Amino acid sequence: MQKVWLEHIMSWVSPSLKLGTEILMSRIIQEIQEDYLLNVKKAIVDFVLRDPQETKETEEEIPAHREELKLVPKLWQKRFTIVRRTIKQHLHLLNPCVCGLLNLWSRDYESFHLLDIPFIMSKNEALDLSQFQQLVRKQLESSRDVLLKRWFTAVQNIIHQGIKQKHVPSPTNQLYLQSFFDNVAMLMTLQLQSLCKVSMEKYTEFLCTSKENHIFIIKLVAVGQQIKLEPTYHDFETVLLDVLDSLLHSVRIIPRVENRLNTEHTRILESKSPLQPVILEEVITSLKTQILTVLKEQFQHPQKYMNNFNKYLYILDGEAEKSLFNMLESENSFEVWRKQVYEYKSWINKFMYTADKIVDLGMFQLDFRELYESLASQTEILLEKLLNHISNEHQEESKRICDEYKQIVDKALTIPKSTQELMNSKAFIEDVKKNKLPQLKDALMECCHKISYIVEYLPLSPLEIQQNSEAFQWQAGMDEVFINHHAIIQEKDVEFQEALKVHRRMFIDELESYGFQIEELTTMGELQEVSRYLKKARKLEKHLQEAADKVDQFNMEEESFGWSTTNYPQRPQLLAKLLPYLKLYEVTVDFNKKHSAWLEGPLRAVNPDLVEQEVGNYWRIMYKLEKTFNDCPTAKKVTLQVKTKIEDFKDNLPLIQTLCNPGLRDRHWDQISDAIGFPLHADDNTTLAKIIDLSLDEFVSQFELISESASKEYSLEKPWKNDTRMG
Numbered sequence: 001m002q003k004v005w006l007e008h009i010m011s012w013v014s015p016s017l018k019l020g021t022e023i024l025m026s027r028i029i030q031e032i033q034e035d036y037l038l039n040v041k042k043a044i045v046d047f048v049l050r051d052p053q054e055t056k057e058t059e060e061e062i063p064a065h066r067e068e069l070k071l072v073p074k075l076w077q078k079r080f081t082i083v084r085r086t087i088k089q090h091l092h093l094l095n096p097c098v099c100g101l102l103n104l105w106s107r108d109y110e111s112f113h114l115l116d117i118p119f120i121m122s123k124n125e126a127l128d129l130s131q132f133q134q135l136v137r138k139q140l141e142s143s144r145d146v147l148l149k150r151w152f153t154a155v156q157n158i159i160h161q162g163i164k165q166k167h168v169p170s171p172t173n174q175l176y177l178q179s180f181f182d183n184v185a186m187l188m189t190l191q192l193q194s195l196c197k198v199s200m201e202k203y204t205e206f207l208c209t210s211k212e213n214h215i216f217i218i219k220l221v222a223v224g225q226q227i228k229l230e231p232t233y234h235d236f237e238t239v240l241l242d243v244l245d246s247l248l249h250s251v252r253i254i255p256r257v258e259n260r261l262n263t264e265h266t267r268i269l270e271s272k273s274p275l276q277p278v279i280l281e282e283v284i285t286s287l288k289t290q291i292l293t294v295l296k297e298q299f300q301h302p303q304k305y306m307n308n309f310n311k312y313l314y315i316l317d318g319e320a321e322k323s324l325f326n327m328l329e330s331e332n333s334f335e336v337w338r339k340q341v342y343e344y345k346s347w348i349n350k351f352m353y354t355a356d357k358i359v360d361l362g363m364f365q366l367d368f369r370e371l372y373e374s375l376a377s378q379t380e381i382l383l384e385k386l387l388n389h390i391s392n393e394h395q396e397e398s399k400r401i402c403d404e405y406k407q408i409v410d411k412a413l414t415i416p417k418s419t420q421e422l423m424n425s426k427a428f429i430e431d432v433k434k435n436k437l438p439q440l441k442d443a444l445m446e447c448c449h450k451i452s453y454i455v456e457y458l459p460l461s462p463l464e465i466q467q468n469s470e471a472f473q474w475q476a477g478m479d480e481v482f483i484n485h486h487a488i489i490q491e492k493d494v495e496f497q498e499a500l501k502v503h504r505r506m507f508i509d510e511l512e513s514y515g516f517q518i519e520e521l522t523t524m525g526e527l528q529e530v531s532r533y534l535k536k537a538r539k540l541e542k543h544l545q546e547a548a549d550k551v552d553q554f555n556m557e558e559e560s561f562g563w564s565t566t567n568y569p570q571r572p573q574l575l576a577k578l579l580p581y582l583k584l585y586e587v588t589v590d591f592n593k594k595h596s597a598w599l600e601g602p603l604r605a606v607n608p609d610l611v612e613q614e615v616g617n618y619w620r621i622m623y624k625l626e627k628t629f630n631d632c633p634t635a636k637k638v639t640l641q642v643k644t645k646i647e648d649f650k651d652n653l654p655l656i657q658t659l660c661n662p663g664l665r666d667r668h669w670d671q672i673s674d675a676i677g678f679p680l681h682a683d684d685n686t687t688l689a690k691i692i693d694l695s696l697d698e699f700v701s702q703f704e705l706i707s708e709s710a711s712k713e714y715s716l717e718k719p720w721k722n723d724t725r726m727g
Contacts, residue, residue, distance in 0.1 A: 001036045092183040097162035101184065104154055105191050114143040114199035114247050117206045126217045126365040129231045133239050140250045147192075147254055155188065155257050163263060181258040185275060192251040193277035199247050200279065204287045207240065207363075208294045214365045218302050220309065222374035225317040227309050233299050240295065241288050248284075251277050294363075301361035309371065315347075315378050324382050328389050344383040351376035398447050398467050404440060405474035408432055412485040416492050419557040429485055437478065444471055504566065507550055511570045514540060514547075518574060521581045525634030527588070527641050534585035541582055544575045580628045583621065584635060588642050591618050595649060598656075599689040603682045606660040612653055619646045652692055658703035659691055663714025668706050675702045 006029060018025060092098050116139055120132075127135065162168045169176040207215075219230050231239075254275045314320055327340065351372040359366045412432075416425050447468070460468070517540055524533050551568050594614060598606055622643040629636040659672070659682075669681045676699050696703070 001033050006032070092180050095162075095180070095183075096165070096167045097158055097180075098183065098187060100158040100162070101155060101187055101191075104151075104158065108154075109151060109191070109195070112143075112146070112195065113202055114195065114250055115139050115203055115243075117202050121206070121210070121213070126214045128217045129235060129239055132216065136243055136246070140246055144250050144253060147251070152254060152257070152260075155184075156260060159184070159257055159261060160263075181256065184258075185256050185272075188254065188257070189275045189277050192254060192275060193279065196247055196251045196277055197279055197283065200244055200284070200287055203243060203247070204290050207291050210363055213363065214360050215363050216365070217367055218364045220302075220306060220366065220368035220371040222316050222371055222378075225313070227306060227313065227316070227371060229302055229306060233295070236295055236299070237292065240291055244284055244287060248277070248279055251275075298362040298364060302364050302366045305359065305361060305366055309368070312375055315375055315382075320378075320382060324386060328386070340386055341383060344379050344386070347379045348376050348383070351379070395464060395467060397443070398471055401440060401443055401447065401471045402467065402474060404436070405471070405478075408436065408478075409474070409481050412481050413488070415488060425485070426489060429482065433482070441475065444475055447471060503550075507547070507568070508570075510543075511547065511568070511574065514543060514574050515570070518578050518581070521578075521635070522632045523634055525637045527638055530585055530588045530592075530638065533581070534589050537578060537582040537585050540578055541575070544571060544578065547571050580625060581635065584625050584629075584639060584642075587618055587621050587625075588638065591642065591646065595645070598649075599692075600687055602684055603660060603686040603688055603691065604662075604684075606656065606688055607662075608653075608657045608660040611656055611660075615646060615650055615653065619643065619650065622646060652688075654700045655691065655696060655703070656688065658700060658707040659696075660688070661707045661710055661714075663710035664707070665710065665713075668710045671706050672699075672703060675699055675706070 009032065010025075010029075013025075115136065119139075120135065159168065169180050171177060216236070221228060221230050223230075252274060256272050256275060259271050324340070327336070354372065357367065357369045357372060359368075411425065411428055414421075414425070517536070521533065521537065547568075548571065551566075551571065598611060622639055625639045626636060626643060629639055664682065666681070673679045673681070676694075676696060680694075
């Protein structure tokens with residue numbers, strides 16, 4: 001065998017396989033040489049010993065469909081090449097990565113299921129439907145974790161290794177690369193689809209073959225006046241069938257492997273939606289039908305057993321309560337009441353201490369403990385009504401008496417916080433001694449007679465005994481309460497009189513302080529500081545108004561103590577002195593704000609009639625204040641400054657009346673522009689200050705004619721527009 005041939009054969013072996021296997025490689029080479037030598041010898045012998053006639057017959061036996069191979073040139077070669085290339089590009093079944101995915105699934109996940117049915121069956125007790133639902137949810141979450149964290153991670157590792165070993169198509173051939181990942185996605189989808197289908201079948205088989213395993217707990221409960229099964233048939237149907245849908249959903253969250261690979265191969269590929277395994281609707285419908293058939297059959301057992309409890313509806317539907325109500329409304333002897341109590345206690349003992357409260361019925365375990373508890377609870381309510389009926393009215397009366405005593409004591413011992421509370425407390429105790437206390441003594445004697453009657457038939461509870469004795473204790477302690485009340489009143493009477501004297505002196509000092517602050521206003525004459533002056537004047541006005549309330553409070557307390565009332569004439573005098581300054585500051589601040597808004601705001605927003613009215617009002621107020629402040633130069637100075645500013649602004653009223661007319665339209669502004677000799681129009685940027693700066697006073701007479709014409713047109717337009725809107 002030629003050395004070149006042997007070297008060519010060995011070049012196809014990966015270098016990584018040659019490392020550390022020199023002995024094995026030499027044996028393989030030797031075996032190849034021996035096989036080659038043997039086949040050469042056999043070929044020579046066959047050639048020498050071959051019969052020429054046999055060769056001819058063999059040639060004649062070539063099948064007809066292979067005759068085309070003799071044709072030269074071969075017509076099918078081009079098509080064969082295209083098909084071979086297509087298969088190479090799209091058939092990836094023999095790709096080592098795909099084989100690795102198949103081996104991975106066969107080795108680790110062939111027996112894996114989404115639901116661990118053996119674990120559910122290993123439970124030694126029946127499950128509540130919510131517990132079953134939670135158990136299924138946890139198992140599905142665990143299965144999803146297995147698929148996403150273990151299986152999908154293993155798939156990623158296989159693809160990563162395939163990229164390193166160049167089993168994955170090159171990124172330069174995007175179509176071939178996309179075809180490879182589509183093949184991987186299809187294989188993963190089929191594996192997930194098989195997993196989901198088998199899991200559905202196992203789940204259905206579990207439900208259909210567990211008719212005697214008592215899987216689920218179902219309870220008999222009292223709902224209103226009826227006895228019902230919980231969960232209902234609809235609840236079981238919904239939960240059990242939803243598991244199938246949840247199984248399918250659990251395998252539809254697995255992403256395509258290329259979406260999670262951050263490599264050169266996957267960056268050029270478009271991201272696609274997760275894998276979408278499909279279970280035929282016919283398969284799912286068939287499984288649901290099997291489950292529903294078993295569920296309907298098994299649910300009949302608890303429904304039939306529920307009829308055994310219809311005799312207790314008498315307690316739930318209110319008939320027993322009506323019977324008791326009628327008995328209590330009528331006059332009955334204690335013996336009748338005692339028999340009824342015995343009957344109620346018998347019912348309670350049966351409900352609370354019956355041994356059998358759980359029954360196994362097919363796949364269900366019927367639990368009627370909650371129903372018995374409800375029946376016992378309803379019976380206890382009836383028993384309680386019967387036992388308490390006799391003493392209820394007496395206890396209510398006893399409680400009312402205790403509450404009235406407590407109210408008297410609380411008010412008597414409450415320390416008054418003001419003179420008004422002091423006088424009210426005196427009047428209240430006088431009324432109690434004269435009227436209320438005799439009435440309570442009579443009611444207490446009546447309760448004593450009722451207690452003597454009740455204890456002959458029913459034992460009183462410790463709380464009832466305590467409440468009955470409490471009323472007598474209140475009455476016994478009233479004398480001490482009145483003594484303590486008198487001491488409190490005497491102490492507070494002296495205290496409040498001294499406090500009133502102190503408050504009156506402090507109030508006089510307070511009024512003097514207000515007078516000094518008003519005097520300070522006579523020295524404030526800076527027009528720029530008017531806003532600060534206004535805040536101070538308003539604060540003084542508020543204090544003087546509050547002082548009037550204090551005067552009323554003082555007078556009330558003085559009358560309560562029998563003193564003569566004090567008028568405090570300083571307060572109205574100070575208020576009268578403050579008001580002119582307050583008026584000056586308010587008008588000044590208001591005019592400054594309006595003045596700025598008129599001059600700097602949009603020209604169209606200026607209402608000429610309103611401006612003229614407000615300017616006139618400001619001027620009249622300043623005219624009066626000018627005379628008022630003849631004896632105060634600083635205030636008069638501010639008044640004159642503001643008055644002058646108002647008069648300066650009044651000079652612009654003719655211009656405002658004409659150019660701020662709301663009836664002016666573009667055509668009128670064109671006429672105004674023609675009159676003044678340059679273009680002038682009112683837009684959002686046009687202000688009154690800009691108009692005044694143009695010195696257009698000489699054109700006012702022309703403006704008045706244009707404005708008068710615009711007003712007439714505007715008065716005709718308004719009714720027409722109103723009619724148009726109504727139409």
